[in-house]
Amino acid sequence: MKPAFVLSAAVVGAAKRLWGADITVTGEALPPMPVLFVANHFTRFETFVVPYMLYSNLGRTSRSLADDSLFVGTLGRLLRWVGTVSNRNKERDCIIIEDLLKGASDWIIYPEGFMVKNKRITFGNKEFCVHAPEYEGPIHTGAAVMAIKARLAQLRAADSSKAKEEARAHERFCTAMGIDAEGIDPALQIHIVPITITYYPIRPGKNRFLTWVDSLVHQRDTRFFEELEIEVNLLLHARMNIHIGEAIPLERYVDEKIKDRTMLYDMAAIERFIDKQRRGLTNRMMKRVYSNTQINFDHIFILSLVTMPTVKVCPSYLKTLIYKNARTLRQMEGYRLHPELQRELFRLILDDAYTPFVSAIDLALKQHILFLDSDGEYLFDRSLLEKHYSFHKVRVKNTLQVILNEIKWQKPIEEMAIANAKYSEQELREDNFAHLQAREWAYYEEEYRRYHGKSPNKKQKGAPIILYNPEFKTGLVFSHGYMAAPREIETLARYLFDKGINVYVPRLRGHGTDPEALKHVTAHDWEIDFERAFTAMRQVCDKVFIGGFSTGGLLALIHAAKYRCEGVIALNSALKLHDLRVSYVVPSLQRFNEMIAYLHAKGVMEWIDNAHTERPEVNYHRHPLSSVAQMEKVMHEAADALAKIKAPILIIQGDKDPVVKRESARTIYDRVASTDKKLLLLPRERHAILSDEGCEEIFEAIERFITSS
8 A cells, every 4th residue: 555655645746736735734743553533523524634644644544434535436436546545434443443453554543523604513411412413412332432442352362272162252353344364463553633723713714726617617507616715725725734633542441441351252342342332432532523623813812803892893992802812722721723813913902904803804894794774884784694504615614613613612712701801991901011011021031030149129220121101191102322322212212202193112122131131133033022912002002102212113114015004104214224244244244153153163253342331330241242243133114114104203312323323324314105204313422322421312203203293
């Protein structure tokens, strides 16, 4: 079978590349053969794709059952050639058990018995049930029965104390199963391994292949057409995740349950034993299958929608509730989350066109679960979500109900969403704001403890500054510069807060603790730090301005190009520097140091001296070469972002800044697309103008810009 399997795998692999399918395999390491894989079943192509992925990713040759309707013509011959067995083959159980006992190959079984298109699974009375026209009731126990029979046969084969009469009984037992007793290897450890298949996103709709097929066969309203519509779109546009769960050894369900080994030779006792153990084993393995569903944005979207207390859906409230549910779920143990949910969903709050949200809304509108009203809000029609559709149409007509069914059986998730939906939008916003502050502090505390062996306090230079009054409706996110810390902005922050403006000064990771920390952070980390603060202020303020000093100003420019804000403030922002080492020498040295490190030697210059800093109480006195390269990335990204900035902007620059060339300010002014822009050149001879004489003039200019915009 191996040559045939290799060839068929090559064919499936070529088709995968042609379709552009995104298929990943994750999870636990596999035990040695033989393994009985048990998996959930949603699409027809799983019969081909799962064995291929197990072979191409893990080197495992596995056989599987397939629907008898597939065994026709060339396809049927191909399936038989690679060892696939029809689910109606009378010898199928014996074939599977013999392969397991001899260690000939792994097997893949779908205990649900058919494609569960509605994903309607329930768990009650200690067992899982499926609900579909084909079958409604407990999950089939056939896989568990075959596994238990195989283990019992091994125990009999290993028993050296049996008498001749028992030996004849053993022979009859194996013959009844169609297995040669001498072919049993009692030393093999047979395991059951759960496989969980999750798709995201699931979207019906026309595609070019479907249109072509329709033009040939005209079967638009048939089951065949529905399966093509869903499954081709999944191959073209979705990510298929195949997750390998923790193996289930059979000893717990067989060896440990047998008190008297003479039972092995009593066929009636064997049947009673199997009947007693099969249900528990089936539910254990299916719980692992269903529990390992990869929860994604669509799950949280529809869960948040159905638990909202009103039928009128404000998009901002729905986003806030989704954010709360997602971060609560991250704190709950035992759930697998899509990578998108493992990260903070800042873009959900900040980006009006956040793709997963817009896509889910569009799907709900197309399937008439949501209706757009004249106020720009939505009305939720729960009755249409719960409407019954034909089993073979439900994936196309009521996709979000199918997605909800996939996780609905897990009561803790549903209870979590119900509890969060009891909060008002304002309460959710304030709670999210508190959460984001806590995350900011956690990053700071972890980094500080790493270098100082103790926790920091709120008065230290690296502590984030958050000045917030719920009565104030305007907020400012303002970042410190490279090598500095939040304290650099403290005087400005308190001045603006006294004027009725909330201020959030985030700490950029690697700053305010120890220069060594800069070796382990990237420009992307700094962007995330700024984004976190920006998201926090968006939760509690009606109007949010962003800005920063020096490199912090560049971060503000980057974010102004991506997200809506009421205005941008760039203060001595370093697009062009006087120090040629940064613009020319440092990148070359960094590349040279990386090459030297590859050769296991020290670089020519790992640290840059900063002992001459204008603010020694705030800034580091030295900084690593590698982090300067990260600052350069910020400079390049900010320069590329200028043409996308349309918000009002205030640019302030000292005309004799010893660090930043005054042309930086003019470049920013000329390149931004803002129609409302102001450039303020001030006679200053120091870079740190926020602590210099005349800083009040800058403070007043920033306040006027904010209050007049």
